[in-house]
Amino acid sequence: MVGYAFMGAAHSHAWRTAPRFFDLPLAIEMTALAGRDAERVAAAADKLGWNSVETDWRRLVERDDIDLIDICVPGNLHAEIAIAALEAGKHVLCEKPLANSVEEAERMTAVAEAAKAQGAVAMCGFSYRRTPALSLAKRLVDEGRLGEIRHIRAQYLQDWLTDENAPLTWRLDKSKSGSGSLGDIGAHIIDAAQWIAGSNVTGVSAILETFVKERPVGGDFVGLGGHGGADGPKGPVTVDDAAVFTARFDNRAVGVFEATRFALGRKNAMRVELNGSKASLAFDFEDMNSLWFYDSADGPNSGFRKIQATEPEHPYTGNWWPVGHGLGYEHAFTHQVVDLANAIAAGEQPTPSFADALQVQRVLAAVEASAADDSRWTAV
Ligand code: SOE
Numbered sequence: 380m381v382g383y384a385f386m387g388a389a390h391s392h393a394w395r396t397a398p399r400f401f402d403l404p405l406a407i408e409m410t411a412l413a414g415r416d417a418e419r420v421a422a423a424a425d426k427l428g429w430n431s432v433e434t435d436w437r438r439l440v441e442r443d444d445i446d447l448i449d450i451c452v453p454g455n456l457h458a459e460i461a462i463a464a465l466e467a468g469k470h471v472l473c474e475k476p477l478a479n480s481v482e483e484a485e486r487m488t489a490v491a492e493a494a495k496a497q498g499a500v501a502m503c504g505f506s507y508r509r510t511p512a513l514s515l516a517k518r519l520v521d522e523g524r525l526g527e528i529r530h531i532r533a534q535y536l537q538d539w540l541t542d543e544n545a546p547l548t549w550r551l552d553k554s555k556s557g558s559g560s561l562g563d564i565g566a567h568i569i570d571a572a573q574w575i576a577g578s579n580v581t582g583v584s585a586i587l588e589t590f591v592k593e594r595p596v597g598g599d600f601v602g603l604g605g606h607g608g609a610d611g612p613k614g615p616v617t618v619d620d621a622a623v624f625t626a627r628f629d630n631r632a633v634g635v636f637e638a639t640r641f642a643l644g645r646k647n648a649m650r651v652e653l654n655g656s657k658a659s660l661a662f663d664f665e666d667m668n669s670l671w672f673y674d675s676a677d678g679p680n681s682g683f684r685k686i687q688a689t690e691p692e693h694p695y696t697g698n699w700w701p702v703g704h705g706l707g708y709e710h711a712f713t714h715q716v717v718d719l720a721n722a723i724a725a726g727e728q729p730t731p732s733f734a735d736a737l738q739v740q741r742v743l744a745a746v747e748a749s750a751a752d753d754s755r756w757t758a759v
Contacts, residue, residue, distance in 0.1 A: 525655025
């Protein structure tokens with residue numbers, strides 16, 4: 380694995396946990412962790428459970444005892460590492476968004492296609508797909524329970540940047556992150572909407588806004604937010620704070636999307652709502668074990684009912700706790716590892732593939748192009 384911050388910790392937990400709760404067709408060995416700072420990477424490897432360390436990710440690519448490289452670093456490094464790993468015949472799991480530009484994502488996808496023929500597979504880490512209640516939403520749509528889908532409403536609301544003195548981290552630096560709320564959390568809802576609906580976004584009209592244009596450099600970085608101190612030097616925020624857009628899908632559905640880190644009081648409200656000709660469903664990650672479902676077949680007594688997605692018949696849940704005991708944020712990452720391991724063992728393409736993630740990247744680019752041109756309608 381390359382990187383050991385927030386995502387590195389989530390992925391390490393998943394690699395450790397997956398074989399303890401699921402019967403996997405292959406063994407997982409957490410062989411090496413890479414990071415530039417020798418002391419910090421050694422401490423992280425110790426804490427997160429990795430057997431050795433490297434201070435240059437290129438060593439992971441060279442090592443014969445490594446079969447898969449997991450990329451948990453900022454987006455500006457994804458393309459170089461993923462391409463080198465795939466060309467060396469390693470499987471790749473790469474954090475989202477796939478890249479910082481369509482051009483990079485296209486190159487990564489082309490290399491992934493070529494690597495597949497050599498037996499190496501690539502997957503992008505849109506982890507929310509593996510939240511049981513969202514997987515259940517996808518299952519209900521696939522079973523035709525919603526009928527024809529007309530509306531897709533998706534929001535990703537956080538508030539960790541509302542503090543104007545939250546420090547200027549890499550997520551606010553376009554050269555590292557590619558974009559702001561749009562790529563960081565908007566990418567999740569674009570992927571979720573397209574995946575659940577089984578339909579791609581074909582065009583958008585968008586607004587991007589940056590509310591706080593300068594932030595303290597350095598300071599105490601705690602989790603995502605932290606506090607930079609009001610009196611120190613400041614630097615420019617070069618990404619969007621909020622992204623809002625309308626969209627059309629290729630199944631004729633219409634969509635509304637909103638991604639922001641300024642929705643005070645909303646901590647991790649990743650929400651998706653679909654209205655079909657027969658039924659509707661709604662999900663909010665702040666109540667992540669539940670899926671709300673409205674079935675018009677229930678007649679005059681129909682109303683949104685809350686399905687607790689914790690039954691053994693529901694996706695992934697049978698391997699965990701008794702009904703109603705609930706799962707957390709980290710479980711989706713564990714399920715991601717389980718699905719990836721199963722796909723590798725079966726010689727199948729895991730999803731989302733790099734091609735799926737490239738489609739998300741194209742939507743991100745269309746949103747930026749539209750916003751830069753007075754919200755002009757922009758084809759994906
Ligand atoms: C920060 O906004 C963030 O950590 C995202 O980068 C993750 O992808 C999301 O799961 C939670 O929020």
